[in-house]
Amino acid sequence: MKFMGKKSKRERTQAIEGYVALSPWMFGFLFFYAIPILASLYLSFTQWTLVGSVKWIGFENYIRMFTRDPVFIDAATATGFFVLYSLPFKLVLGLMLALLLNMKLPGMNYFRTIFFLPAVISGVAVSLMWIWFLQPDTGVVNTLLRYVGISGPGWFWDINWALPSVAMMSIWKVGGAAIIYLAGLQNIPAHLYEAAAIDGASKWQQFWRITLPLLTPVLLFQLIIEMIDAFKIFTEAFVITQGGPLNRTYFFLYYFYEEAFRNFNMGYASALAIFLLIVIMSATALVKWWSNRWVYYEN
Amino acid sequence: MFKKTTKAIFSAILATPIALMALADDKVTITVWSMDGHDLGNEDTHRQVIAAFEAEHPNIKIDLTLLPESGLEDRMNTAIGAGGKLPDVFPLLSGEWAPIALDLSPYIEADPELSQDMYAEPFWRTRATFGDSVVALPTGIGANVVLYNKDVFDKAGVEYPTADWTTEDFIKKAVAVTDKANGVWGGDRPRDAYRAIWHNYDAQVYSDDSTTVEGYHNSPQSLAAYQWYWDLVHSDATPTKAEIDVLGTEGTGPVDLFIAGRLGMATLNQSHMLRALKEGVNFGMVPEPAGPSKDRHANAWSATPAIAGNSEHPQEAYEFLSFWAGMEGQYISMTTGLNMFPSIPALWKDHPYIDHPAIQTFRTTLDWPLVRDFDGTHLCWRAALRRVDEVYELIGLKAIERNEIKKALDKEVVVLQTALDDCVSRLGS
Numbered sequence: 001m002k003f004m005g006k007k008s009k010r011e012r013t014q015a016i017e018g019y020v021a022l023s024p025w026m027f028g029f030l031f032f033y034a035i036p037i038l039a040s041l042y043l044s045f046t047q048w049t050l051v052g053s054v055k056w057i058g059f060e061n062y063i064r065m066f067t068r069d070p071v072f073i074d075a076a077t078a079t080g081f082f083v084l085y086s087l088p089f090k091l092v093l094g095l096m097l098a099l100l101l102n103m104k105l106p107g108m109n110y111f112r113t114i115f116f117l118p119a120v121i122s123g124v125a126v127s128l129m130w131i132w133f134l135q136p137d138t139g140v141v142n143t144l145l146r147y148v149g150i151s152g153p154g155w156f157w158d159i160n161w162a163l164p165s166v167a168m169m170s171i172w173k174v175g176g177a178a179i180i181y182l183a184g185l186q187n188i189p190a191h192l193y194e195a196a197a198i199d200g201a202s203k204w205q206q207f208w209r210i211t212l213p214l215l216t217p218v219l220l221f222q223l224i225i226e227m228i229d230a231f232k233i234f235t236e237a238f239v240i241t242q243g244g245p246l247n248r249t250y251f252f253l254y255y256f257y258e259e260a261f262r263n264f265n266m267g268y269a270s271a272l273a274i275f276l277l278i279v280i281m282s283a284t285a286l287v288k289w290w291s292n293r294w295v296y297y298e299n
Numbered sequence: 300m301f302k303k304t305t306k307a308i309f310s311a312i313l314a315t316p317i318a319l320m321a322l323a324d325d326k327v328t329i330t331v332w333s334m335d336g337h338d339l340g341n342e343d344t345h346r347q348v349i350a351a352f353e354a355e356h357p358n359i360k361i362d363l364t365l366l367p368e369s370g371l372e373d374r375m376n377t378a379i380g381a382g383g384k385l386p387d388v389f390p391l392l393s394g395e396w397a398p399i400a401l402d403l404s405p406y407i408e409a410d411p412e413l414s415q416d417m418y419a420e421p422f423w424r425t426r427a428t429f430g431d432s433v434v435a436l437p438t439g440i441g442a443n444v445v446l447y448n449k450d451v452f453d454k455a456g457v458e459y460p461t462a463d464w465t466t467e468d469f470i471k472k473a474v475a476v477t478d479k480a481n482g483v484w485g486g487d488r489p490r491d492a493y494r495a496i497w498h499n500y501d502a503q504v505y506s507d508d509s510t511t512v513e514g515y516h517n518s519p520q521s522l523a524a525y526q527w528y529w530d531l532v533h534s535d536a537t538p539t540k541a542e543i544d545v546l547g548t549e550g551t552g553p554v555d556l557f558i559a560g561r562l563g564m565a566t567l568n569q570s571h572m573l574r575a576l577k578e579g580v581n582f583g584m585v586p587e588p589a590g591p592s593k594d595r596h597a598n599a600w601s602a603t604p605a606i607a608g609n610s611e612h613p614q615e616a617y618e619f620l621s622f623w624a625g626m627e628g629q630y631i632s633m634t635t636g637l638n639m640f641p642s643i644p645a646l647w648k649d650h651p652y653i654d655h656p657a658i659q660t661f662r663t664t665l666d667w668p669l670v671r672d673f674d675g676t677h678l679c680w681r682a683a684l685r686r687v688d689e690v691y692e693l694i695g696l697k698a699i700e701r702n703e704i705k706k707a708l709d710k711e712v713v714v715l716q717t718a719l720d721d722c723v724s725r726l727g728s
Contacts, residue, residue, distance in 0.1 A: 047725060136541050260376075264726070
């Protein structure tokens with residue numbers, strides 16, 4: 001018999017065992033996430049060139065960011081447009097691909113593997129490959145376009161096409177998302193489709209009334225993950241465009257990498273990082289709030 | 300008996316590492332970070348220098364790590380920022396690292412075999428010193444020159460460039476030599492604004508005291524340089540950025556395109572020249588073309604290894620550094636691998652290719668004012684560079700008319716001034 005609120009020895013032991021089991025993750029979170037974020041927050045209020053001492057300057061970095069830094073506007077614009085260009089396509093195309101991969105046809109496992117491959121190839125290797133694909137004069141894409149009488153654009157080297165080119169590269173990796181959708185599709189009970197078919201529902205009605213609603217939790221997950229990934233775009237700017245032409249691909253992560261490690265402006269780079277963190281957290285919270293209107297949970 | 304034997308064996312096992320540790324304590328290990336190439340020599344040259352040093356200094360062991368340039372920069376910045384252990388010896392790639400380098404002045408004063416006078420003065424001036432301190436020692440030197448492919452010129456029936464040629468000659472010859480049908484360009488473009496050609500127009504991005512951009516970036520001299528660049532781009536005699544990104548050689552000038560015979564002229568350096576020589580390319584060499592300035596400028600540099608200020612073995616590190624950058628080490632670098640050009644004039648006569656006319660051309664440029672005289676003393680140049688590239692980039696993209704350049708430069712002055720003021724407050728003028 002135990003008193004109310006007082007745990008038994010067994011319960012205490014079980015609790016301790018639980019915390020011990022959690023401790024590796026907790027240490028990892030503490031030392032690789034929480035402490036670095038707090039350190040960045042502190043540094044964002046300082047001026048520090050790596051080799052000198054840290055000098056407290058208050059909100060000066062944030063004031064500069066919003067009032068005196070034109071490159072901040074370029075970076076925010078490039079990142080914002082990249083999220084807007086790539087995210088809807090990745091969500092829709094990922095779902096369409098998953099529907100195709102869900103079909104019961106021979107050899108489908110091979111297709112699933114092929115479509116998933118882009119998601120696991122190193123970002124640097126993919127970037128170098130796409131430089132060759134999209135080279136305006138000798139690249140594969142423009143050569144094929146010329147065969148059908150179309151003069152292809154300058155792609156990464158064109159002011160108007162650089163950002164869409166990077167978005168296209170990102171969308172090319174949609175196979176990874178498709179596999180997640182596929183898992184969701186295969187969890188939808190088959191008897192629902194059978195019942196709908198008996199009631200005379202068309203394929204489109206089955207998709208709209210059964211598949212999509214039951215897939216909304218997976219859609220929400222993908223939306224949040226893909227949105228966060230889109231905000232953190234970096235490799236393509238680093239390897240291919242170096243932020244150009246004319247800062248059209250000067251993404252936020254690349255901007256604060258340059259500020260920190262090329263311009264030795266660690267304080268300002270930390271302020272930029274904190275700003276991006278706030279933006280991503282706010283966007284995620286907004287999506288989560290919005291999801292109450294359209295995500296269907298069976299329970 | 301068995302117990303005694305067992306005891307003896309265990310004692311020997313326990314004593315061996317202790318003995319080894321005792322022996323190891325006599326040897327000092329110096330960690331060295333360096334790069335393969337980049338006027339420091341290839342890996343084989345590094346190993347030969349180390350082997351020669353260790354033979355003369357049996358109490359010092361060198362632990363070498365070779366890294367690519369961008370990797371070394373990031374690794375050093377991370378180590379500096381984290382307050383972690385720096386290598387004892389490292390190449391001083393960035394002026395911003397100078398404050399953490401050891402002041403070598405007392406060591407040099409006490410060293411009977413090394414003195415400032417041994418070195419070519421421009422490289423001591425622009426690379427080895429920081430304020431009143433000596434923070435590095437120059438090793439291999441390099442400079443930009445223009446290599447021209449004689450076979451390409453002969454095929455086009457165009458006379459070779461001469462040493463006194465001008466920027467206008469450069470464009471004319473590039474156009475005359477270009478053969479688009481056979482994939483041959485006449486020349487290449489400067490990789491940035493405000494390199495040697497800009498200085499040959501007396502163009503300067505901001506004032507010497509790092510306070511004023513107005514009247515410098517948009518001066519008549521800067522305008523003339525940018526207009527020359529516009530003329531070069533619109534001559535269609537040079538590969539575009541898209542073409543260079545795919546076909547060019549990463550991290551340096553388009554040496555592969557030049558050796559393949561696809562560039563009539565290329566702005567390269569003397570190590571590229573040696574490579575072209577070894578690959579049997581029929582080439583000549585001239586300095587970068589002259590502009591209206593009465594002085595011609597050279598974009599020349601020297602690799603400059605330094606010692607970390609917090610090195611635990613500064614004396615041993617200096618012994619290695621002074622060997623590497625001294626007569627013996629530079630002789631090895633000069634006669635092996637990439638045949639680095641030494642920063643010690645007394646060694647020049649022993650360079651394997653010293654009699655080649657191209658090397659003579661290279662040597663003349665070393666006496667000119669250096670671009671580094673401005674760049675090296677104005678750390679904020681890099682902070683302003685990003686903003687400068689807008690007009691340079693617009694021209695390269697053919698997105699601006701010639702008569703719009705002045706207006707664009709005037710507009711950019713405001714942005715540059717803000718960036719400069721911000722940078723000076725951090726890094727100083």
